[in-house]
Amino acid sequence: MNQLYIDWNVNPEIFNISGFPVKYYGLLFLTGLILCLNILKSIYKKENLSAQAHEALFSYAFIGILLGARLGHCIFYDFDYYSQHPVEIFLPIQKGVDGSYHFSGYAGLASHGGGIGLVIMLLLYARKFSIPFMTVLDAIAIVLPLGGTFIRWGNLMxxxxxxxxxSLPWAFIFRQVDDVPRHPAQLYEAISYFIIFLLVYFIYKQNIFKIGKGFYFGISILLIFMMRILIEFIKEDQVGFEHGMSFNMGQILSIPFVLLGLFFIAKSILEKGKVKTS
Known part of the structure; x- marks a missing residue:
């Protein structure tokens, strides 16, 4: 076997406290969210948005992402199971073969659902703090790819x-799955999202487009979900019903986000052109 293959056999659980596991995924999720909020602090200050609004953002974002991602997975990917076990949708427990429940964490989160949940909570947030909704969306969109980077890193762990x-030399052998060298699709996405973050943040720092016009929201979701569509071609199917589909569920759910991104980019560019010619 090619010695350049990466032998990946990381235990997802860092440690366990009285039956409650602390996992890399949860730690990385929170780390990414906190880092994004710290960057947003400087953006809020630059855009003259209140410090009080920034302090409340964590709660709104956390609830929106977690609930949306959880519901997205249960509805889009495993509806048959969770329609029969509704309590497991909202509580981090799972029923064992012996009929008793045990702590499992939220095993199953969908990024598309997380995006939808975040947008809904941001709408409530914008109304609460009297901030234009597109200003909030643009600000969040600047750091959104960075958050996605940490989530995909968690998937790798x-x-x-x-x-x-x-057979590529950088293939990963995920020992907890099988002994087959595979594309590290999670790593591909994590790297892609980090590059997208650097690009979007660079454009923002150059003051090319004003925040609140929808450009940053548009370019961020366009690039994120374009990469999602492309990388899905080298991913294993996540659920059984995807077998044999030309486009899997992740790709199908990404298409509306791509179209929405194109709309906001085109709208922002046209509005900027009108301002220059007026």
């Missing part, structure tokens, strides 16, 4: 969302 078999 969980050895989940694995890629298809490959």
């Amino acid at each position: 969980n050895s989940e969302i694995i890629g298809t078999p490959t």
Whole structure:
């Protein structure tokens, strides 16, 4: 076997406290969220948005992402199971073969659902603090790819969302899954999202487009979900019903986000052109 293959056998659980596991995924999720909020602090200050509004943002974002991602997974990817076990949708527990419940954490989160949940909570947030909704969306969109970077890193630590078999020298062998060299699809996405973050943040720092016009929201979701569509081609199916589909559920759910991103980019560019010619 090619010695350049990366042997990946990381235990997703860092440690356990009285039956409650602390996992890399949860730690990375929170770390990414906190880092994004710290960057947003400087953006809020530059855009003259209140410090009080920034302090409340964590709660709104956390609830929106977690609930949306959880509901998205249960509805889009495993509705048959969770329609029969509704209590497991909202509580981090799972029923074992012996009929008793045990702590499982939220095993199953969908990024598309997380995006929808975040937008809904941001709408409530914008009304609460009297901030234009598009200003909030643009600000969040600047750091959104960075948050996605940490989530995909968490997926890598969980050895989940694995890629298809490959003979490339940087292939990962996910020992907790099988002994087959595979594309590290999670790593591809994490790197892509980090590059997107650097690009969007650079454009913002150059003051090319004013925040609140929808450009940053548009370019961020366009690039994120374009990469999602492309990388899905080298991912294993996440659920059984995707087998044989030309486009899997992740790709289908990404298309509306791509179209929405194109709309806001075009709208922002046209409005900027009108301002210059007026």
